[in-house]
Amino acid sequence: MFFSIGDLAARTGVKVPTIRYYESRGLLSAPLRSSGNQRRYGHAELERLGFIRHARDLGFSLEAISALIELQDHPDRACTSATRIAQGQLDAVREKIRRLRALESELARIAEGCTGDGAARDCYVLASLADHDLCVQDHARDTSPSTQLT
C-alpha cells in the first residue's frame, strides 16, 4: 500500500532526484515519512506524479503544471484556464515546428552544399555560416518566452 521513493520512481518512470525536486517545487506535497525519515507514498501520489509526467512529456512547463494541478484540486471551478494553457502549449508547439522547418531547409541546403572532402577554405558550410546572404529563407531566432520543449 505504501511505496518508497524508489518504488514510486520505478512505477512512474520519473527519477528519484526528480521526484524530490518536484516536491521542493511544490508540485508534489510533502509525503508521510517512515520512522527513519524516509518518504512513503500512496496511490494519490502515484496518480499525481503520473499526471505531472504526462504533462511534462507533452512539453508543459512546471509552472503550467502547477496551475493545472491547482485546478484539479478544485473540481468545481471552471476549467477555462486549463483549456487556455493547453491551447497556449499547442500554439507554442506549432510555432516551434514552423521555425524548425525553416531551419531544416536551410541546414539541408548548407549541409548538402559540401561533400566534406575539401579544405576548410573552400567549405560551403563555413562560407554559408559566415555570410547570411547565402541563405535562401528567413530563419530568425526565437525571441518568444521559451516554452521548454527540451
Added chain:
Amino acid sequence: MFFSIGDLAARTGVKVPTIRYYESRGLLSAPLRSSGNQRRYGHAELERLGFIRHARDLGFSLEAISALIELQDHPDRACTSATRIAQGQLDAVREKIRRLRALESELARIAEGCTGDGAARDCYVLASLADHDLCVQDHARDTSPSTQLT
C-alpha cells in the same frame, strides 16, 4: 575603424552582455582595450560575431560553433568535421520536428476536446493528462542530449 562593444552589438544584433559572455567562453578572443580599459573591436571581430550569430540562429550549440571557428582558423585542414557538425544539426532538427508533430496532434486532440465552459471535474484536458491511455499516439519524451534549439 574601431568600435566599442555597444557599436558591435548594434551592428550584429547581439546584445552587449552576450558579447562579453562569448568572450568569456572563448568564442571571441580578448580584444584590444582603450586606455581606459574599454573593449575596442575591428572588422575581424565583426565578421566572427556575425558568424557566431548566424550559427546560433541555425541552432548550433556554442560547443559546435567553437569547433567550426577552430576550423575557420585553419583553412588548410579538411572540412570533414564541419560537414559532420552541420549534418548532425540537421538530424537533430529533423528528429525534433518529428517529435513535435506527435505532440502537436496529441495536444490538438486534447485542447479541442474541451470547450472550456464546464467545471474542472469534467474537463477533458485534465482527464487526458491524468490518463495516458486516452492518448492516441506515442509521444515519449526526448531523452537525447539536447541540441538546444531554444
Added chain:
DNA sequence: GTAATCTCTCTAGTGACTAGAGCTTCAAGA
C-alpha cells in the same frame, strides 16, 4: 548480525544567457 542497497540532505553544475550592483570612462555641449 551483517552486507548490500536505498534513502536522506545539501551543494554545485548544466547551457546560454540575463539582470543588477557599484564603480569608472567617454563624448558632447556649455
Added chain:
DNA sequence: TCTTGAAGCTCTAGTCACTAGAGAGATTAC
C-alpha cells in the same frame, strides 16, 4: 575646461528543469 549623462567595466547571482556527487543514516534479505 567643466559637467553631465550615457555607456562601459567586473562580479555575482538568477533563469529552467533537472542531474551528479558527497557523506551520512535507514532498510531489507539472508
